[in-house]
Amino acid sequence: MSDVLLDVKNLTVHHGQLRAVDDVSFEVHQGEVLTMVGANGAGKSTLLRTIAGLHRQTSGTIAFNGTDLGKLAPQRRVRLGISLVPEGRRLFESLTLEENLKVGAHRNTKGAFTIERIYELFDWMPARRRQRAWQFSGGEQQAIAIGRALVANPQLLLLDELSLGLAPIVIERIYALIPDIVAHGVGILLVEQDVALGVGVANRVHCLLEGTTSLVGAPAELTPQQIERAYFGSDVRHAAPSSEGTS
Amino acid sequence: MPLLQLDGVSKKFGQVVVAQEITFELEEGAALGIIGPNGAGKTTLFAMISGDVKPDAGEITFDGQNLGHLSQAARARLGIGRTYQIPRPFEHMTVFENALLAAQQGARTRGQASYALAYDALVRTGLADLANTSAGTLPLLHRKRLELARALATRPRVLLLDEIAGGLTDPEVNELTVIIRSFSAEGIAVVWIEHVVRALLSTVDRLLCLSSGAIIADGDPSDVMASEAVRSIYLGGRVINEALNQ
Numbered sequence: 211m212s213d214v215l216l217d218v219k220n221l222t223v224h225h226g227q228l229r230a231v232d233d234v235s236f237e238v239h240q241g242e243v244l245t246m247v248g249a250n251g252a253g254k255s256t257l258l259r260t261i262a263g264l265h266r267q268t269s270g271t272i273a274f275n276g277t278d279l280g281k282l283a284p285q286r287r288v289r290l291g292i293s294l295v296p297e298g299r300r301l302f303e304s305l306t307l308e309e310n311l312k313v314g315a316h317r318n319t320k321g322a323f324t325i326e327r328i329y330e331l332f333d334w335m336p337a338r339r340r341q342r343a344w345q346f347s348g349g350e351q352q353a354i355a356i357g358r359a360l361v362a363n364p365q366l367l368l369l370d371e372l373s374l375g376l377a378p379i380v381i382e383r384i385y386a387l388i389p390d391i392v393a394h395g396v397g398i399l400l401v402e403q404d405v406a407l408g409v410g411v412a413n414r415v416h417c418l419l420e421g422t423t424s425l426v427g428a429p430a431e432l433t434p435q436q437i438e439r440a441y442f443g444s445d446v447r448h449a450a451p452s453s454e455g456t457s
Numbered sequence: 458m459p460l461l462q463l464d465g466v467s468k469k470f471g472q473v474v475v476a477q478e479i480t481f482e483l484e485e486g487a488a489l490g491i492i493g494p495n496g497a498g499k500t501t502l503f504a505m506i507s508g509d510v511k512p513d514a515g516e517i518t519f520d521g522q523n524l525g526h527l528s529q530a531a532r533a534r535l536g537i538g539r540t541y542q543i544p545r546p547f548e549h550m551t552v553f554e555n556a557l558l559a560a561q562q563g564a565r566t567r568g569q570a571s572y573a574l575a576y577d578a579l580v581r582t583g584l585a586d587l588a589n590t591s592a593g594t595l596p597l598l599h600r601k602r603l604e605l606a607r608a609l610a611t612r613p614r615v616l617l618l619d620e621i622a623g624g625l626t627d628p629e630v631n632e633l634t635v636i637i638r639s640f641s642a643e644g645i646a647v648v649w650i651e652h653v654v655r656a657l658l659s660t661v662d663r664l665l666c667l668s669s670g671a672i673i674a675d676g677d678p679s680d681v682m683a684s685e686a687v688r689s690i691y692l693g694g695r696v697i698n699e700a701l702n703q
Contacts, residue, residue, distance in 0.1 A: 249626055251596040297624070334496065338473075345470065348542050348620070349495030349652070374624050375542070377494045377652060379693035403626045404653075441628060 213240045214276075215366055215397040216261070221270035223253070223260050230256040232421040233270070238366065238397040243388060245400045245408040248418035249441060254401045255297055257418070258368045261399070262294040263287045274366065289317065291365035295356050295372065297401075301343040307354055308339040314358035321363025322394050328357035331383065349375040356384065360391075367391065369400045373407060385411055405437065417441065458521055460485045460646055461506070461615055466515030468501060468670070475501040476512065477671040483615065483648065488641040490657040490678065491650045493667035494691050499650045500542065502667070503617045507539045508532045520614070533563045538613030540604040542620045548593030552584055552603060555592050556610045563611025578610040582636055598629045605636060615646040622653040630656045654692070658682075666691060 216238040223231040231253040238244045246254045259265045261272055263284035272279045274290055282290075293314075301310050311325045329336045332353050343351060352375045359367065373381040388411050392398060402408030409415055409429050417425035417440035425432070425440035459482035468476040475498035483489055493499050504510035506517060508529040517524045519535055527535070546555050556575035560566050566574055579585045582602045587595070592603060601621055608616055618637065622630045634656050641647045641660070651657045657664070657678075664678040666687045673690075674681045681687055 250598045250624070250629060341471075347496045347500060353495065371624055373652075375495070375620060375652065377492075377691050378654060379691055380495060381652075382693040403624055403629075405627050438628075441626075 214238075215240050215274065216399070217271075217273040217276075218261070219271045219273075221257070221260065221272065222268045223256050223265055224268045225256065229268075230421055231260065231267075231418075234418070234421070234423055235270075236416050236423075236426070238399050240365075240395045240397055241392045242413045243392060243398045243400055243411055245402060245412035245415050246418060247402075247405055247408060247415055247437065247441070248424075250403075251420075252418040253421040254418055255370055258294060258370050258399065258401060259296075261287075262292060262368055264294075288362065288364075291319075292368065293359040293362045293364035293366070294368040295359040295370060297370040297374070301351055301354055301358075303344040304342060306340050306342055307335060307346070310343055310354055310358050311361055315361040317362060319363040322390065323360040323363050325357075325361055328361060331387070332357065332380075349377060349380070352376055353380065365396055367396055367398045369398060369402075372400065372402055373404055381407070409437070459483060460487075460520060462516075462518040463506075464516045464518070466502075466505060466512045466517060468498070468505065468510065468512050470501075474498075474670045476505065476515075477669070478515065479667075479670070479672060480515075481665065481672065481675060483646055485614070486641060486644040486646055487663065488647045488661045489649070490661035490664045491648060491667060492652070492654065492657070492664065492681075492687075492691060497667040498670040499667055500619055503539060503619055503648075503650065506532075506617060507537055530562070533611050534565055536612065536614030537617070538563070538608035538611050538615070539617040540601075540608050540619055540621055542623065544600040544604045546592035546595070546600065546603050546607070548591070550592055551589050552592055552595070552606075553579065553588040555603060556584075556606050559607040559610035560612075563613075574612065575610050578606040581609060581639070582606040583632070597624055598632075601625065601633065602636075605633075609640070613645060615648065616640060618647065618649040618651075620650055620652065622651055622656045625653075634660050654682075 214237050219235050221231055221234045248254050256265060260267050263282060279287060311328060315325060400408055412429055414428055415432060419440060425436060461483040463479050463481055466476050466479040491499050501510055505512045508527060524532060553575060556578050557571055560571040560574040564574055579588055582605045584602050584606055622633055630653055637647060638660055649657060661678060664681040665672060666674040666681055668690050674684045674687050
């Protein structure tokens with residue numbers, strides 16, 4: 211296995227009284243995709259936000275490239291090479307599409323992703339680049355948020371609910387990019403509500419259940435039954451009356 | 458007579474066309490799914506039906522009545538219920554109070570009848586145990602359930618659902634589709650915008666695809682899924698393959 215990019219040890223995070231993340235440890239290596247799987251409320255987003263510096267941990271350590279991040283502010287972590295695509299389209303609404311991308315690119319980091327590359331990826335963007343962010347539909351805003359994180363050319367990309375609100379064909383296009391991104395040595399920590407999609411692109415899968423680690427492994431080693439159990443914490447089959455599974 | 462009728466409805470935001478002469482009818486108790494690329498005008502279509510956005514041209518008729526000059530509140534009282542992509546409950550009120558407001562203002566009930574309607578909506582959406590919880594503390598799945606409960610407590614005849622499954626995990630989506638199917642089983646017409654196509658296909662009996670504000674396909678869900686135009690502008694390959702493997 212290649213070099214360790216992110217090293218999370220015994221991390222515990224509280225939301226007020228609630229222990230949202232409970233003694234979780236894992237590593238993300240260069241050029242690897244680690245997918246976090248778990249129900250809503252399992253602590254996935256809290257985990258990502260804590261790594262980005264938006265939440266303070268109660269205990270445990272987060273090291274990036276061998277250096278403890280301690281209480282480093284979020285913007286300092288961005289400078290080190292950690293970018294977060296937050297859940298729920300947090301754009302600068304009064305700025306234009308292009309200005310939002312420029313905010314992401316302001317460090318001028320060399321890498322695979324330029325604003326031009328993002329425009330190729332989302333071909334509707336160039337014609338509307340001077341429109342304000344609030345004028346875009348929900349899914350369009352999600353695409354802009356992804357573009358804004360990519361143009362920073364981070365070493366570690368934290369993706370929260372990547373496919374949220376996007377048309378299937380756009381999701382396919384974004385997922386097709388992932389091998390290209392990791393080929394440059396970037397590590398990706400992915401949270402995805404679509405388990406099949408998230409597991410499909412992962413080198414390793416980490417399941418969270420009520421804040422604790424319930425299963426870890428490479429997709430090829432895990433059965434759908436194991437993942438399902440890690441989700442619900444029991445063997446009880448889900449009571450879905452339809453014929454479809456979680457495919 | 459159809460429950461809901463749109464006739465030549467058009468809308469532009471500046472130069473961006475979000476509705477081009479949209480015409481369709483919805484029967485009582487029908488379950489219609491709406492898909493389409495990002496920015497196709499799906500949410501705007503709902504906004505025009507619910508009265509949040511005024512069309513530039515065309516007519517919308519509900520139960521034989523032209524909605525033209527009716528306010529959002531008046532439309533809600535006629536029986537048009539709507540949920541939003543990003544749930545915004547009254548965060549400082551309890552779950553029950555949120556549903557109660559909908560029962561009082563939307564369904565125009567008072568006293569015991571409001572309590573019964575609100576409580577029933579919470580039971581139906583699996584929120585009864587959380588009735589006294591502050592709505593602001595709910596995690597996403599429960600916020601989505603509360604969106605449904607609030608819409609249900611207005612006693613809708615048509616329910617407009619905007620990406621209610623977005624951001625939920627597969628098992629959570631299954632839980633919601635069970636609830637949504639129970640609505641249409643009892644005669645509430647459902648119109649559901651969703652990118653989680655699997656969930657839609659398990660629920661709707663008709664599928665409509667919008668692109669750049671125009672209807673490019675409308676009919677039996679499997680026919681629409683098989684349409685070359687829908688496939689090339691919206692679905693791509695993966696979803697089709699999954700649908701075929703079901």
